[in-house]
Amino acid sequence: MRVTRSAVLTKSAAAAMTVAVVLGPGLSAVAEPAPREVASAPEGIAPKGIAPEADVSHHGHVSLEGRRLGVLLRTGNRGPSALEDVTVRLRFSEPLAAGQRLPQGCLRSGSRTVLCGTGALPVAGKARRTTVVLGLAGQPAEVVVRVDTVWNGGASDRNPQNSTHEVLAPSTGDAYVF
Template identity: 60%
Template sequence: MSHHGHVSLWGAVLGVWVRSRNHGPSNLDGVTVRVRTSVRLSGQQELSEGCLRADPQTVLCRTGALRADDGEGRQLALELQVAGRPDEVVVRIDTQWNGGASDRNPQNNEHEVLALATGDEYVF
């Protein structure tokens, strides 16, 4: 598995865009991506299909089936409402569940990104 994308913070909105890819050797029925924030999320969230709130700072999203060595992978886009208007948010993206598959390179699916409240994109 690998997760790559970017995050952006503007006002009370945190955008998270993640592309998840399965580098094989086997197909995966589904993977759960975990997005954790250093600040609380506000009470109201409109989450993408297949996503749910796990706790006040965590969202879990299912990717669906991922074929081995699929160059396209699956894209996830979240627009999260954070509590208050923080100057910065640390976002942690990783694999919560991968169906028990062995991952030869877990470093490419565990990321920590600092997003400043500038509206700029911070890539991981």
């Protein structure tokens, strides 16, 4: 008698695997391991090994008067997962003046870019506020400011439209909302 083997793998609802081995004509054996218990994560945190999902949003306003550029930014998280930190990138169409002091949690990343960390963003919690006042190298008639999320801890965001903005701010001193 010749023995042949073939294995069939199937997924069950508990993610256990079933292996069927064909031993010969009319003979087979099926081994099913006991289902593993899946540990649940604390509320608002994705289980280990699964990327969290979070809806980060940025809103605020930009104002330009002479060489002074102000950005008020409110960053929130609509969930479903909480985030430990988010890094927001502010990019400017005009170069920034050298030697400026930035708010705590912010740093320069080139002549036209500033990065700011928001800190923890709980689900549906109060938005984190970041205020940046910058001097420009020149005195432009207008500045384009681009706001986006650079890092969010690896979370997926199915609604990135509310975390990416481009604002034109003429040098009027008025606040242009995004």
